[in-house]
Amino acid sequence: MAQTSQAMDKALERFSREKLHAFMREMLLYRRFEEKAEEAYAIGKIGGFCHLHIGQEAVALGMIGPLRDDDYVITAYRDHTQALAKGMKPGPVMAELYGRDGGASRGKGGSMHIFGAKERFMGGHGIVGGQVPLAAGFGWAIRYREEDQVCVCFLGDAAVNQGAFHEALNMSAVWKLPVIYVVENNEYGMGTAFSRVSALPVVERGKGYGIPAHAVNGQDILETWAFMEDLVEEVRGGAGPQYVDARTYRFKGHSMSDPVSGTYRSKEEVREKTEGADPIRLLRERLFEAELMDQDELEALDREVREIVDEAAEFADASPFPDAAELYTHVYSEINEHGRLFFDGRDR
Amino acid sequence: MPVITYRDALNQALAEEMERDDSVFLMGEEVAEYDGAYKVSKGLLEQFGERRIVDSPISELGFAGLGVGAAMVGLRPVIEFMTFNFSILALDQVINAAAKMYYMTGGQIPVPIVFRGPTGAALQLSAQHSQACETWYVHSPGIKLVTPGTPADAKGLLKASIRDNDPVAFMEGELLYNLKGEVPDPDDGDFVIPLGVADVKREGSDVTIVTHGKMVNEALRAAATLEKDGIEAEIVDLRTLRPLDVEAILRSVHKTNRAVYLEEGWPYVGIGSQIVSIIQEEAFDYLDAPVVRVTQADVPMPYAKNLEKIAKPDAARVVEACNRVLYRN
Ligand SMILES: Cc1ncc(C[n+]2csc(CCOP(=O)(O)OP(=O)(O)O)c2C)c(N)n1
Ligand SMILES: [Mg+2]
Numbered sequence: 001m002a003q004t005s006q007a008m009d010k011a012l013e014r015f016s017r018e019k020l021h022a023f024m025r026e027m028l029l030y031r032r033f034e035e036k037a038e039e040a041y042a043i044g045k046i047g048g049f050c051h052l053h054i055g056q057e058a059v060a061l062g063m064i065g066p067l068r069d070d071d072y073v074i075t076a077y078r079d080h081t082q083a084l085a086k087g088m089k090p091g092p093v094m095a096e097l098y099g100r101d102g103g104a105s106r107g108k109g110g111s112m113h114i115f116g117a118k119e120r121f122m123g124g125h126g127i128v129g130g131q132v133p134l135a136a137g138f139g140w141a142i143r144y145r146e147e148d149q150v151c152v153c154f155l156g157d158a159a160v161n162q163g164a165f166h167e168a169l170n171m172s173a174v175w176k177l178p179v180i181y182v183v184e185n186n187e188y189g190m191g192t193a194f195s196r197v198s199a200l201p202v203v204e205r206g207k208g209y210g211i212p213a214h215a216v217n218g219q220d221i222l223e224t225w226a227f228m229e230d231l232v233e234e235v236r237g238g239a240g241p242q243y244v245d246a247r248t249y250r251f252k253g254h255s256m257s258d259p260v261s262g263t264y265r266s267k268e269e270v271r272e273k274t275e276g277a278d279p280i281r282l283l284r285e286r287l288f289e290a291e292l293m294d295q296d297e298l299e300a301l302d303r304e305v306r307e308i309v310d311e312a313a314e315f316a317d318a319s320p321f322p323d324a325a326e327l328y329t330h331v332y333s334e335i336n337e338h339g340r341l342f343f344d345g346r347d348r
Numbered sequence: 349m350p351v352i353t354y355r356d357a358l359n360q361a362l363a364e365e366m367e368r369d370d371s372v373f374l375m376g377e378e379v380a381e382y383d384g385a386y387k388v389s390k391g392l393l394e395q396f397g398e399r400r401i402v403d404s405p406i407s408e409l410g411f412a413g414l415g416v417g418a419a420m421v422g423l424r425p426v427i428e429f430m431t432f433n434f435s436i437l438a439l440d441q442v443i444n445a446a447a448k449m450y451y452m453t454g455g456q457i458p459v460p461i462v463f464r465g466p467t468g469a470a471l472q473l474s475a476q477h478s479q480a481c482e483t484w485y486v487h488s489p490g491i492k493l494v495t496p497g498t499p500a501d502a503k504g505l506l507k508a509s510i511r512d513n514d515p516v517a518f519m520e521g522e523l524l525y526n527l528k529g530e531v532p533d534p535d536d537g538d539f540v541i542p543l544g545v546a547d548v549k550r551e552g553s554d555v556t557i558v559t560h561g562k563m564v565n566e567a568l569r570a571a572a573t574l575e576k577d578g579i580e581a582e583i584v585d586l587r588t589l590r591p592l593d594v595e596a597i598l599r600s601v602h603k604t605n606r607a608v609y610l611e612e613g614w615p616y617v618g619i620g621s622q623i624v625s626i627i628q629e630e631a632f633d634y635l636d637a638p639v640v641r642v643t644q645a646d647v648p649m650p651y652a653k654n655l656e657k658i659a660k661p662d663a664a665r666v667v668e669a670c671n672r673v674l675y676r677n
Contacts (some may be wrong), residue, residue: 048471048473126474126475126477190377197403198405327655
């Protein structure tokens with residue numbers, strides 16, 4: 001039976017109308033940001049590998065939104081929307097994709113390496129699984145200083161097959177580190193279905209270390225947010241590491257240079273997901289149904305975020321390319337007065 | 349002679365060796381159903397089936413080690429790294445197991461394995477995805493290192509590498525896969541190029557450019573520019589870095605008395621340091637100028653297009669280096 005009022009949609013009750021509108025606005029912002037990146041890539045303003053997060057917005061928002069500003073987030077290369085969710089400004093994120101001096105990483109990192117130390121967005125990592133032990137390190141530092149932040153570490157489903165993941169989970173459990181490992185389980189690592197490279201489902205793969213394992217519907221922002229809000233408080237209170245299988249789906253190709261569908265997943269499967277499991281559409285339907293938002297309000301939000309994204313692109317466009325001298329900055333944190341640091345014999 | 353791409357040349361080599369020897373199998377990420385991230389293994393799953401063309405999980409340390417184990421008991425694995433950047437986390441199995449096994453066992457257990465995939469930078473892939481990995485491998489005794497720069501070399505050397513009884517790192521280039529060149533027709537017999545034999549890609553008498561892999565093509569461009577200036581550069585393509593054809597280097601230096609080393613990687617303990625050391629030890633009296641190296645800038649690869657361009661070694665820098673050893677400016 002269709003739900004016809006707010007009263008029947010229990011999940012809505014937890015949130016104020018303003019909060020629900022904010023969810024919509026944020027997810028629309030992520031979506032429009034990625035669409036703009038897609039456009040910019042097509043005309044050569046962005047180069048290299050560029051991995052879009054379209055379809056996975058409710059994971060980024062729900063898993064990061066409930067955090068405090070001083071909590072940590074780290075992820076792999078599919079990192080644009082997590083950066084925004086952790087409070088980074090769209091302009092410097094877009095400028096990083098453009099490889100400009102005004103980029104968050106001064107144009108040195110690019111799409112895969114967005115970092116915001118001030119916002120405690122810790123990247124942006126290109127080696128599958130490489131970020132997982134780093135998250136344990138953040139957790140270690142929090143405990144060492146006897147503070148109460150938490151760290152959320154995102155990884156792809158395919159990353160659970162890396163040894164680094166298993167080593168980090170074990171250490172997190174042994175030392176009760178305040179780290180929440182969130183697997184963005186979009187069912188595929190590039191062109192390989194998870195079921196072809198794992199004998200067990202994702203949720204089972206974090207077990208065996210004494211870490212609680214959870215599964216959530218990553219397409220439902222009300223579920224991901226509510227779940228995370230509760231979990232974060234537990235971890236802050238000393239519950240130790242957690243493992244979350246956030247079930248989601250990648251609507252686009254693995255990166256801008258890969259096909260959306262092909263031998264590894266059918267057009268029909270993709271259509272079914274983009275139509276039936278779009279986190280923005282699912283929220284819209286529920287808000288409309290419960291009469292908590294109408295078409296005009298939705299359009300106004302969309303206009304607002306499109307403007308923000310346009311401004312981000314303008315900021316990126318207006319930002320200069322890094323000066324040639326920047327090639328040698330940031331390799332070392334200081335010049336050594338005694339010994340030579342660079343050996344290419346070029347002028348600096 | 350048929351003209352084919354570097355990618356198809358590798359594909360032919362794999363197919364022919366798998367056809368010839370049932371103990372050869374290919375394992376790596378996306379090599380089967382997806383035809384390989386760079387389509388090198390296109391059609392091989394269909395031809396050889398799942399037993400021999402195997403999609404692995406993203407577990408580089410694990411499947412590199414599995415390959416070494418399989419080689420220790422008599423199979424001939426070809427392990428594909430999607431790129432050699434990702435092999436850095438498999439280096440323990442390469443250096444501590446594959447490279448030392450024959451020695452540690454007093455010759456009882458050889459490890460006939462090939463690790464292959466692209467090395468070096470493509471375009472704007474940034475610091476973690478744009479690394480020339482030669483030094484990490486060649487530094488260790490027990491490993492052979494092969495770096496073909498043309499389609500023919502790719503085919504002939506891959507076949508030799510698969511037949512070799514030692515661990516071979518076989519480094520290709522993302523920007524080479526579409527390169528076309530003449531490769532002998534498979535019907536004209538087995539085309540195998542022995543390891544340890546350099547190839548003079550261009551003859552010249554004024555200056556020697558020693559190089560390997562993808563950079564061979566950059567050296568050819570530089571030589572074309574120099575030629576307009578009346579300078580004849582000789583290009584010695586090492587093709588394999590261990591075993592190294594020292595005689596070929598010395599022969600050319602004896603002739604030209606000047607040398608430049610060109611490589612894609614970083615200078616510090618780069619391949620060039622070894623080559624320069626050999627030249628000064630074994631051909632000191634023949635040199636009319638210090639040997640100069642052209643390398644990537646000594647920094648992690650930046651993403652920004654303009655910075656990446658100046659970070660990479662290119663023909664213009666090679667021309668400059670040649671002029672320097674010729675005292676022409
Ligand atoms: C160690 C390593 N091996 C291979 C790659 C190439 N690669 C990049 S992303 C990827 C798939 C990862 O899939 P998953 O972890 O599920 O994340 P998703 O892309 O689905 O977000 C592969 C194989 C890499 N970056 N690092
Ligand atoms: Mg995935």
